[in-house]
Amino acid sequence: MELRQLEYFIAVSEELHFTRAAEKLGISQPTLSQQIRALEDELDIPLFDRIGKKIAITEAGSILLEQSLQIVRNLQNVKDSIAELHNYKKGSFVVGALPSDLDYRISNLLIDYHKEFPKIWLKIVSSVEIAAQVLENEVDIGIGIMPFPDDRLVRIPLCREEYVLVVSERHAWAGRDSIGIEELRGLDTVMFPSGLIGRELVDDCCRKYGFTMNTIMETTSITSVIHLVKANIGATVQPLPLIRSLNDPALRTIRIADDPPTRNIGIIYRTDRFLGHAAKAFMQKAAEHFTAR
Template identity: 30%
Template sequence: MICKELHFTRAAEKLGISQPTLSHQIKMLEQEVGYPLFNRVGKKIELTKVGEIVQQEALNIKGSLQSMSSQIEAFTKVEIGELKIAVLPGEITDLVSTLCIQFNQLYPNINVSILTTDQVEKAVLENRADFGISFQLNQCDRLQVTKLYDEEFYLISNQRNEEDRVSFSTVLELPLILFPNMHQCRKILDIASKEVGKQLHPIVETSSIQSILNLVRSGVGRSVVSRTLYEFYDTGDLFFQHIEKPVLTKEVYLVMKKNCFINYAARKYITLLVREIEKLHFPTEKDAITSIQSSLL
């Protein structure tokens, strides 16, 4: 207040204390610091260089105290605010979006923003997201990365097959309805096809999972989709086969900043996500899931 008013009497009035009391407190602070904080020129005062340092550190302390109070409040009971999630384009976006329906029913006062980006880690590091979910990872010492589950990709059709497995080379010979090549699932297929020396030639490309499922239902062709999409959409009338030689899988990771406070909304959403993964019996690493659950307590 003295730095703002540059006048002891006015500062004391604003603080609701006497001027001698305020002067005494400043004198004690100067004795502790070992240097004068103000130059007194008649009735006017100005900050010394040491005073400027003390002022800045005092502001930092004030900010830390405010942050501590807000974090404790968010940690214990706040059910309002915003949750920001960074996800890769594709099936993970569908997973996160579908869970938002359930999350909104439980926490209607929390707004959820989903950032679809190829740079999930960067979004988390720049605080544009509270956490991220990603396939691709670049090692970074500032990030805490935990494996959620293994994502498998299925061949789906409208007819039951005698064999529950099919080779990837056979898949490539079929009429396929696929996502466009910017989709993560399609990128995995493109890479796998190049590795076996072939190229994908889908008969239909669409970014709509509902369109893909409807086209498969009508017998136009077959498709390759992630287990996540197969489980989260109405696919009771469709049939799937595991793909092998090679097996098409991707590891799905939860990405957060190290030693960073996990706010109320993020903790509740991640808890919901882990519960859904376990309910669907996705392949998980028990230690990793236990680690996530412990960090949310």
Template identity: 35%
Template structure:
């Protein structure tokens, strides 16, 4: 079995189109088809169902795809280890992160990271499929919320955070019920935003309709509108801490409270390169500095394994 056969197979399994895969590989379509046929003969089974111009993976093809990804990951890990030992602070870092507040956290930390390691390029991939990006080696690690468990992934709980009701003036109360939050005009993120999904779900559970007066994906716009008195908003503590909010008042939400857990996800038994280790160390330090509610056992385990 040749490594190029795995490379060709993975590209076809990704594109599900021989011509497109051949173009990306820089070879002719007949050559690619011939190489895949040779690979199938070596495996002893068909890897693709061919239906006219369309193709799809067979069950055997799905098995081979997963194992080929593991082999590809091992090869990349070997290259990363060699590079880490020889170049140290030169390289790149790829992070997969869910859209929303965590993207702001990750992006803001890139400023500090760049000051410390200016020769390391950072690529932030915003995606709803954090686990898939890590499994397919498109990211060194990922950060997200409700992650699906996989036997191939190491998932570490970083911290729990709550959501605040923010306004331009204080009424003297530190806490507010969720029902009261819905009584006044609200300025919120769109429904696709992670914070909004939690609000929509909770509203449905308490039997109330969530009808914001303004929807915007810009946190700067939300804060500006709240300052001007147009309405109140609900934001995560991550956003509240990372933006200039000293002139705004916040209240803890209860009955029910709004909280979520933030997780770090990596491939199991995979080498963590120099850049990833340094960034995760910076991330953990920032979380602890902001006094987020961390899972001490998880953080301790994380430190001992990669930091």
């Protein structure tokens, strides 16, 4: 069994089509089919069910795919580790971050990091499914709301943030300093859509008191939420540090005095993921950035 065969097998598993997989690999379709047959002969079991022009991965194929992906990841970790010996200030990695934090809170972190590591190629991906992206190896590091404990993930807490009610300067409650959580009952609000983790944190808190918010408009964009609030369409409930970072005089923040919703922000990455000096330095700067705020 050769690494090349495993790479061929992974490509066929992803495409579930020999011709497309061959084109992706840059080899001929007969060559690819021959290599997969050789792999099946060596293991003495079919890896794919061939149904006409369609194929489906078998149970044995699923087992091999899981192990093959791990082998490829381990090999990449070896390459990354050795590359660190050449020049730790070169390299690349991908970070996943919540859209709202990416828009308003992480820019200074990126600026500071680039000043120290100008040769690092850094990609920031906006996502509300950060844990899933980390587990699927779509990003190397995630910064966001801490997921439930998972043996596959390293979880590093950064900070705990309180949610507050946010209203326009023209809102009837603009002069208030605090409210009780039950006063949210019946209040017109503009929020992220139901199901998003930030929205669920707020909804869960309200459900404990036997009500749901009267959300009259939903949008996935924090910029849009803020514009609607400033237009006095409705209020919103958002993390206090996020609203403070906007520094918008047209907004008013009102503390929720009793049992406010909170979110725990942290860094996550796969336990089997190699992180070089540059990535570790980024995590250190992220910790300093969120602590300072």
